[in-house]
Amino acid sequence: MLKYTLKRLSYMVVTLWIIATVTFFLMHLLPGTPLKNEEKLPEHIKEQIMEKYGLNDPLPVQYLNFMGGLVQGDLGASYTQDGREVSGMIAEGFPVSAFIGGQAVVFGSIVGLLLGLIAALKRGTWMDNLSTMIAVFGISIPNFVLGALLAYFVGVKWGILPVALWESYASSIMPSFALALVVVAIISRYIRTEMVEVLDAEYMKTAKAKGLPRRTVVFRHALRNALIPAITILGPLTVNIITGSLVIEQIFALPGIGEYFVKSIVNNDYTMITGITIFYSILIVSVIFIVDILYGIIDPRIRLSGAKE
Amino acid sequence: MRNWRKLTSTFAILLVASLVLSACSFGGGDSGDAKGNVINLIETAEPPNLDSARSTDSASFTILNNVNEGLYRLDQDSKPTLGMAAEEPTKSDDNKTYTFKLRDANWSDGKPVTAKDFEYAWKRAMNPDTASEYAFIMNAIDKAEEYNAGKAKAKEVGVNAIDDKTLEIRLKQDVPYLKDLLTFGTFLPQRQDIVEKHGEKYALDPDKMVFNGPFVLSEWKHESSFTYKKNDQYWEKDVVKLDTVNVTISKDATTSMNLYNTGKVDYTGVGSEFIDSNKDKPEYFLQPESTVFYTEMNQIKEDSIFKNAKIRKAVMIGIDRQTEMDKILKNGVPAAGFVSPAIRGNDDKKFRELAKVNIEYNPQEAKKLFDEGLKELGLDKAPTVEIVGDDTSGAKDDLTFVKEQLKQNLGLEVKITSVPFKERLERGKKGNFDLLLGGWAADYNDAMSYLEIFTTGYSYNRGKWSNKQYDELVKKAQANENFDERLEQLLEAEKIMIEDAGIAPGYFRSSPSLINQKIKDMHWHAIGPDYSLKWTYVEEGK
Numbered sequence: 001m002l003k004y005t006l007k008r009l010s011y012m013v014v015t016l017w018i019i020a021t022v023t024f025f026l027m028h029l030l031p032g033t034p035l036k037n038e039e040k041l042p043e044h045i046k047e048q049i050m051e052k053y054g055l056n057d058p059l060p061v062q063y064l065n066f067m068g069g070l071v072q073g074d075l076g077a078s079y080t081q082d083g084r085e086v087s088g089m090i091a092e093g094f095p096v097s098a099f100i101g102g103q104a105v106v107f108g109s110i111v112g113l114l115l116g117l118i119a120a121l122k123r124g125t126w127m128d129n130l131s132t133m134i135a136v137f138g139i140s141i142p143n144f145v146l147g148a149l150l151a152y153f154v155g156v157k158w159g160i161l162p163v164a165l166w167e168s169y170a171s172s173i174m175p176s177f178a179l180a181l182v183v184v185a186i187i188s189r190y191i192r193t194e195m196v197e198v199l200d201a202e203y204m205k206t207a208k209a210k211g212l213p214r215r216t217v218v219f220r221h222a223l224r225n226a227l228i229p230a231i232t233i234l235g236p237l238t239v240n241i242i243t244g245s246l247v248i249e250q251i252f253a254l255p256g257i258g259e260y261f262v263k264s265i266v267n268n269d270y271t272m273i274t275g276i277t278i279f280y281s282i283l284i285v286s287v288i289f290i291v292d293i294l295y296g297i298i299d300p301r302i303r304l305s306g307a308k309e
Numbered sequence: 310m311r312n313w314r315k316l317t318s319t320f321a322i323l324l325v326a327s328l329v330l331s332a333c334s335f336g337g338g339d340s341g342d343a344k345g346n347v348i349n350l351i352e353t354a355e356p357p358n359l360d361s362a363r364s365t366d367s368a369s370f371t372i373l374n375n376v377n378e379g380l381y382r383l384d385q386d387s388k389p390t391l392g393m394a395a396e397e398p399t400k401s402d403d404n405k406t407y408t409f410k411l412r413d414a415n416w417s418d419g420k421p422v423t424a425k426d427f428e429y430a431w432k433r434a435m436n437p438d439t440a441s442e443y444a445f446i447m448n449a450i451d452k453a454e455e456y457n458a459g460k461a462k463a464k465e466v467g468v469n470a471i472d473d474k475t476l477e478i479r480l481k482q483d484v485p486y487l488k489d490l491l492t493f494g495t496f497l498p499q500r501q502d503i504v505e506k507h508g509e510k511y512a513l514d515p516d517k518m519v520f521n522g523p524f525v526l527s528e529w530k531h532e533s534s535f536t537y538k539k540n541d542q543y544w545e546k547d548v549v550k551l552d553t554v555n556v557t558i559s560k561d562a563t564t565s566m567n568l569y570n571t572g573k574v575d576y577t578g579v580g581s582e583f584i585d586s587n588k589d590k591p592e593y594f595l596q597p598e599s600t601v602f603y604t605e606m607n608q609i610k611e612d613s614i615f616k617n618a619k620i621r622k623a624v625m626i627g628i629d630r631q632t633e634m635d636k637i638l639k640n641g642v643p644a645a646g647f648v649s650p651a652i653r654g655n656d657d658k659k660f661r662e663l664a665k666v667n668i669e670y671n672p673q674e675a676k677k678l679f680d681e682g683l684k685e686l687g688l689d690k691a692p693t694v695e696i697v698g699d700d701t702s703g704a705k706d707d708l709t710f711v712k713e714q715l716k717q718n719l720g721l722e723v724k725i726t727s728v729p730f731k732e733r734l735e736r737g738k739k740g741n742f743d744l745l746l747g748g749w750a751a752d753y754n755d756a757m758s759y760l761e762i763f764t765t766g767y768s769y770n771r772g773k774w775s776n777k778q779y780d781e782l783v784k785k786a787q788a789n790e791n792f793d794e795r796l797e798q799l800l801e802a803e804k805i806m807i808e809d810a811g812i813a814p815g816y817f818r819s820s821p822s823l824i825n826q827k828i829k830d831m832h833w834h835a836i837g838p839d840y841s842l843k844w845t846y847v848e849e850g851k
Contacts, residue, residue: 049442166533253559
């Protein structure tokens with residue numbers, strides 16, 4: 001198991017290195033410079049400032065400097081927010097995005113799981129149809145439409161929850177809900193499909209024939225098997241959601257990091273582009289790693305084959 | 310069952326943990342519980358930098374204008390009024406050296422504001438190591454440009470603290486807009502000890518800077534909100550009536566409207582989709598701007614039809630800007646010329662009031678000119694041209710309108726390419742366009758801020774329009790210390806630019822906004838900071 005873990009960890013480092021390198025060279029293909037007053041700045045002063053920031057150096061030299069900083073854990077200072085460290089900006093905004101997103105994932109998974117279960121167990125009834133309908137809505141209504149509608153009706157018209165801003169727990173409910181719907185949809189569909197398949201399996205008949213109570217059959221034998229695909233998708237989905245959404249954070253005026261993914265590219269904020277990409281990649285590869293381990297807990301056969309490797 | 314329970318409890322623990330963890334991180338502004346005269350405003354962007362020597366954007370300049378004060382500040386009519394300067398300066402015989410006496414005033418930490426603070430701040434901005442992107446605004450000062458380009462020493466620059474209360478400014482030559490220029494953010498004073506103490510972190514948080522303006526920045530939650538409190542050390546603190554100003558950062562126009570409609574804030578910008586439903590309300594007003602939007606016509610390419618002045622003129626007068634403003638964009642007026650109506654002419658009148666040109670829409674004349682132009686070029690039919698502009702929704706509406714008008718009125722086929730801002734700049738620089746949609750806002754309150762950019766060889770003149778007479782007039786005006794004559798030359802230059810249709814001005818933009826009627830004397834500015842809160846108060850009983 002230890003050897004397996006170490007091997008996986010070294011793969012993670014290589015993956016991160018490749019991502020950082022590709023991002024670095026790709027972003028330097030973007031037109032323009034990271035300067036803020038580029039439009040008005042006299043040409044010779046612009047050159048002078050580029051020189052000062054080392055942006056006129058040959059790309060391989062810039063790459064080595066960048067990698068050097070990265071190895072020491074230094075992501076550099078943002079170009080658009082002078083002086084503020086990229087790592088500090090991410091550290092300030094991430095808790096907000098993570099809270100909103102985490103809440104959405106937890107809520108979405110629980111509701112999705114229940115809906116999926118009910119739909120599978122009551123196949124063909126109105127409950128199944130209702131669950132399908134919720135899933136279709138969840139997939140097809142973009143979260144910003146839902147967010148805007150919620151803000152207008154719940155916030156402005158009925159005044160139940162704050163329309164926007166990050167002030168109290170109540171501020172997090174609408175954005176989390178807007179993000180959760182897609183989780184509900186995806187999880188419920190996965191669970192339903194898998195459950196339907198598993199419930200028809202031979203060993204379910206065996207379990208029932210043994211005289212096991214229905215609850216044990218459903219939860220212990222069926223659900224456990226049906227969870228594998230849902231968990232696989234839940235990992236990357238969670239990373240996507242906890243790293244924030246530009247539109248949801250703008251609609252609810254939240255100080256999260258969702259915006260950095262888009263704005264950094266628009267502004268050619270090189271340090272932020274690499275910083276946020278690496279941050280996201282670390283989360284993704286870690287989550288994939290965690291999901292692998294979770295498989296083992298849910299299905300011991302996976303752990304066994306992993307240990308043999 | 311055991312596993313199911315385990316799963317549920319894991320979720321529950323996660324939920325509780327995240328709640329506890331985040332409980333401390335909620336923003337929870339001051340809004341509502343603060344005592345006294347309080348107003349709540351909106352800013353649409355996180356201020357990137359409050360280091361006045363390096364700031365470039367309106368969010369930062371607006372904050373700096375309310376928490377700091379230069380020799381002059383803008384008054385209710387956006388005219389310069391005495392700030393840290395105790396009186397009008399004395400001028401040397403050659404009109405190039407101005408000597409300012411400073412008033413007795415303190416920084417928020419109780420230390421006196423000295424002439425040294427000005428000399429330090431200005432030279433710091435010009436210092437090439439500071440990499441200020443607005444240092445060129447100081448080029449009117451003797452040797453400033455040279456120092457900024459690394460070709461002169463700091464001590465040669467024409468800014469000198471004679472003693473604690475006397476500041477001497479030596480100009481390259483006298484300019485009529487000096488007082489207006491001195492209200493600009495880059496000219497604010499800075500404290501050497503504070504700047505050096507915090508280094509790269511200077512002005513990144515309220516406790517890493519000091520203030521000499523009507524307010525202090527008491528709180529700054531990055532990406533979320535910031536708060537002004539009245540500055541008890543301010544020299545004219547009796548005039549300042551507001552105790553607290555809470556500013557929420559909201560980047561989305563709809564969200565800002567929602568916050569305004571639920572009473573969370575007293576002011577909001579109005580997005581174009583909300584203009585019709587709000588424009589008749591008493592709270593509705595147009596916030597002034599100095600931005601002019603215009604189309605540049607590429608005259609670099611060998612076979613460009615825009616080398617022909619008649620065709621250029623046809624484009625200029627062949628677009629119905631009044632309809633565009635009334636029905637589509639709704640945030641400005643058709644441009645009568647190139648220089649914004651916000652710009653001063655002389656002490657009494659605005660440049661636009663004195664202007665010698667007025668662009669009028671005339672589709673018949675445009676079509677006639679266009680056909681004549683084509684004939685002169687020996688063409689039967691104009692080739693399809695490409696118009697390049699931003700990818701914002703406003704710019705896209707503008708592009709589409711221009712395309713339709715040119716096709717309908719001139720029979721000119723136009724292909725639209727809308728690109729991100731940086732890409733547009735790059736395309737402009739490389740001349741990779743036929744028509745280029747862009748905007749320009751003044752850096753200082755003078756027509757020169759507009760007219761010099763279209764002289765031959767200027768980097769921002771991307772269509773490469775070139776007119777000898779125009780160049781000469783602008784050059785003469787730049788060196789002219791007789792202000793009446795200078796103005797005359799600038800008026801004449803604008804006339805030539807429009808008659809020769811060097812560019813095609815489109816419209817002067819302003820920002821539709823809503824403001825709570827109980828807020829009085831909040832003064833809006835077209836150039837530099839967005840507003841001044843020094844004189845603002847809340848009317849009781851509303």
